[in-house]
Amino acid sequence: MPDPTTPTHYVAAGFFYHAATASVLLHLRGPDAPTFPDLWSLFGGHSEPEDGGNPVATWVREVQEELGVALEPGRIRRIGEQGPDISHTLPRTVFWYPWPDLRDDFALTEGIALRWYPLVDALRIATLTPPALDALRRAQPLLRAVPDTTHVLYHVTTAAEWERCATLDDYEPEAFAQEHFIHTSEAHQVAGVLHRYYAGRTGLLILHIDPTKVDAPLKYEPATAGELFPHIRGRLNKDAVFEVERLG
Numbered sequence: 001m002p003d004p005t006t007p008t009h010y011v012a013a014g015f016f017y018h019a020a021t022a023s024v025l026l027h028l029r030g031p032d033a034p035t036f037p038d039l040w041s042l043f044g045g046h047s048e049p050e051d052g053g054n055p056v057a058t059w060v061r062e063v064q065e066e067l068g069v070a071l072e073p074g075r076i077r078r079i080g081e082q083g084p085d086i087s088h089t090l091p092r093t094v095f096w097y098p099w100p101d102l103r104d105d106f107a108l109t110e111g112i113a114l115r116w117y118p119l120v121d122a123l124r125i126a127t128l129t130p131p132a133l134d135a136l137r138r139a140q141p142l143l144r145a146v147p148d149t150t151h152v153l154y155h156v157t158t159a160a161e162w163e164r165c166a167t168l169d170d171y172e173p174e175a176f177a178q179e180h181f182i183h184t185s186e187a188h189q190v191a192g193v194l195h196r197y198y199a200g201r202t203g204l205l206i207l208h209i210d211p212t213k214v215d216a217p218l219k220y221e222p223a224t225a226g227e228l229f230p231h232i233r234g235r236l237n238k239d240a241v242f243e244v245e246r247l248g
Contacts, residue, residue: 009090010047012059012062025115042135055095059076154206154209155207157204184232217233
């Protein structure tokens with residue numbers, strides 16, 4: 001549903017962020033760009049009627065058009081709003097999006113180049129648009145709190161089980177009472193777990209867990225076909241969960 005405080009005409013823009021290297025992906029606008037030609041910029045653009053007045057929908061559409069990437073709306077992080085004093089055009093909402101690697105082979109359709117910059121270097125680019133500079137400065141304290149996701153554990157659960165522990169410091173699924181451990185997976189194992197045990201299920205969540213913050217012992221043990229899976233040998237302290245991804 002549209003936010004009644006969002007202007008009818010606006011801009012939505014943002015950047016990708018790679019936590020392991022604290023780097024941001026920017027693009028260089030071409031010499032014929034209608035605004036900020038030949039400057040490094042965020043990805044994004046103007047709202048369209050199909051966006052329904054939703055800046056997130058606008059940015060998802062723009063990134064799909066500019067990079068050929070389908071963003072997951074639930075993973076988009078909002079930085080804030082920028083007025084015409086910063087953008088020199090329409091009001092804009094700025095975002096960042098977590099990206100797992102430093103690939104730069106996107107299907108760029110606007111601008112003439114892409115580049116990953118360490119955030120500290122990006123802030124020193126002389127040819128950076130004012131909205132991009134403002135967005136990076138405002139995002140800097142937010143990004144310092146983003147965990148290095150080069151090693152993340154994943155736990156599939158239901159919204160009901162997660163909500164059951166909403167007022168508790170620790171999380172435990174119903175199966176914990178019998179098994180005395182919590183199943184988790186590496187990134188490459190998640191699809192198989194969903195296929196084997198959760199096919200056709202709705203209301204699912206994936207907990208993204210920072211293993212360096214888990215209080216209980218972590219042990220890799222054989223499971224299906226002898227494949228080793230990480231098991232948390234105790235309850236999961238919820239401050240180790242840095243993202244809750246809703247499926248479907």
